[in-house]
Amino acid sequence: MTATVAAPAPTAVARPAHRDPQVLRWLGAYTASTLGDSVYHLALSWAAVRGGTPAEAGLVMATSAVPRALLMLGGGVVADRFGPRRVVMASDTVRCLIVLGVAALVLVTAPTLWTLAGVALVFGIVDALFLPAVGALPPRIAPHDQLARVQGMRGLASRSGAVVGAPLGGLAVALGGPGAAFAVAGALFALSLPLLLALRIRPLTGEAQKRRHGTASGDLVDGLRYLRGHRVLGPLMIVIALSDLGFVGPLNVGLVLLADQRGWGASGIGWVLAAFGVGAGGASLLLSVKGRVPRAGAVLGWTMTVGALSIGALAFVPRLPAAVGVALSIGLFAGLSGALAGALVQTECDPAYLGRVSAVSSLMSLGLAPLSFPLTGAAIGLWGVGPVFTVSAAVCALAGVYGLASRGVRRAELPG
Template identity: 45%
Template sequence: MTVAVPAYRVPQYRRYVAGEAISVLGDQIWYVALSWAAVELASPGVAGVVLAVSAVPRLLLMVLGGPLADRFDALRLMVGSDALRAVIMLVAAGIALTATEIWLLVVIALIFGAVDAVFMPAAGSLRPRLLETEQLSDGAALRELGVRAAMMLGAPLGGALVTVGGLALACAANAVTFMVSLLALRKLRPRPVELAPEREPYWASLRAGLRYLLSHRLLRTLMLVALLFNIGFVGPMNIGLALLSEERGWGPPGIGFMLAGFGAGAAIGALVMLRVRVRRNIGIGIAVSALGEAVGIAGATLAPNLGLAVASTVLIGLLGGPLGIMCGSLSQANTDDAFRGRTSSVQALLTLGVTPLVMAAVGWLAGKFGTTPVMLASAGVEALAAVPCLLLPWLRRASTPEAARG
């Protein structure tokens, strides 16, 4: 049997990862610039509202974008999204050079979020069509590295651009990132998808996608695991670490060290997964990673000093990367080509889409009950994600198709 080359040796997949990572970099620059401009024009409270409003179109349109990715050319949707976001950013840069008002920021944020929501399900639909099934695991690892690097670089780069040239420079630079992403993606040649003889009406297509997910026991269970994992993870990492650092007297450097520890751990975990392919009993691997992350969250919460807290966030990152890679590759390997866009859109909703809601809930609960109980409760939700992985045999013993053939 011929052994497929690793995904990182596939030129067009490397180009895809570069294009998606640069697009994510642009997203990060935009949200930093948006928050800075909102604080300058109004207040931190108003900035929070503006950021929450900007997330609403993504939340509402992620699922609605799924049928578009399955009905139309996913690559063209990604390229079109990049092109439109570049134009939006150039318009925003022009506005910032003349007069910036808070209502203009809100309008731009809403339009940007709507266009951005189309990119993610299209990307999820396209990715598996650039690889063979046995390349999906290390392909997911390479993408994890690229996206993680973009997220780590995007925020400080956005801050630097705003410091040097204000909102106008940040938006102009952001437009460049989307144009570079467009150029990287436009020459890809994904495996074609066999289309139905007659195209379903849009809403019928959406309903068919939801029925497909609900009837597929492995995919619907993975969706539940992803939701529990996300609920337990995003609150502690986005708000909890800042609250802990403030309460323990570690200050802003403490937040930076803990996030750096998480980033280093995630990078190491993704690098390991480039070489290690988990093909059998994947549910057990997911469960071990989720339990380990729960231990890391609890460890950071109860750590008596910053050094142990940083070590705990390294553990979170070290296991978080493989967890996402195993869930993603297992889902991709078991999704029919005709439903990839709709499956990807629901996955994005349950991970990225609910993030603002979880962050708001964790912040409110921490103010009412205290940071430590809420962080420990989040660790408990994270551990709960391991339960279906261990109890349900079709997930516990799940294998990739090439493992089953072997």
């Protein structure tokens, strides 16, 4: 595939991603936005629980999922047509304004569940724009041979946002109620804006620019056609879909039911999730430091296949310390395979199509895979934890085997 991003001047000195001011500004903005997202979700859930029944609170929290899934592919078209930085900035601006507005509302009155559901609905629409755009930014700010490092750094930022954001939101709620937590989330979204504004985006070449002037529906069809015909990206989307389908159910719904059966309690769930986070963060750190994993496609397939054994084993571990060790293993394997999949998407995709390709990838992970939650719960009720975790592990292993069987994915390499 011919490169479509303007090459840097011959005199430019390439810098590693962790020393590149462009990448660091992007990383700071992404981290602030991720933290704000975590704090916002905690504030929203707390306000919803205080304003209604647990079932009603669950409906409020689920409201954002529908527009996010329905509009994600369109968000990819918007990112490619108008440029990822503009879309990310617009997304965070909307987040900032609406969250600060809710914070002001909470100071004068208790928001109704309908108000909170409306906020969640807007956030779902914004996510459908934000996620493809943020995935399309790295190739426009970093050299091609640094994209794997950038992906690792993005993984670290995501883990940090999840680990730090929830306690930060909890502290804000404890000190000033949900209004204070909404205000903190809004301030974090606002912090990302000047960092995004300072980014210098490398323009697309004339050939890539031409691809951005069709109709919206034509752009979407063109992007899907490009993805289907790509020797690496087409099969890689199937790998990502299968791995997420087998992974998210057990590690969300299944873990809660498993902990309840084993008597581990809420603290046990916390220890297992913390171990998973440490393992996944370690894998992202490895990619950030190393920058390139030889035979990345083959390593991706093998880590998915071997990591599936750990997912299946979690259901048969009777004691919490052993479960924590297994979760650490799951995090390492899943974190490395996920980071490699993201890095291959970044490096294999023509930048003119990256918004649409990122939209498809995000739709698999955040739009379709969560649909397995109720199915996982119902299956565990019928057949128990062990069989369901075993089937889920088999689906994850199938993802790895499919990746190894695909010549394009198996032979894919990261630049370096």
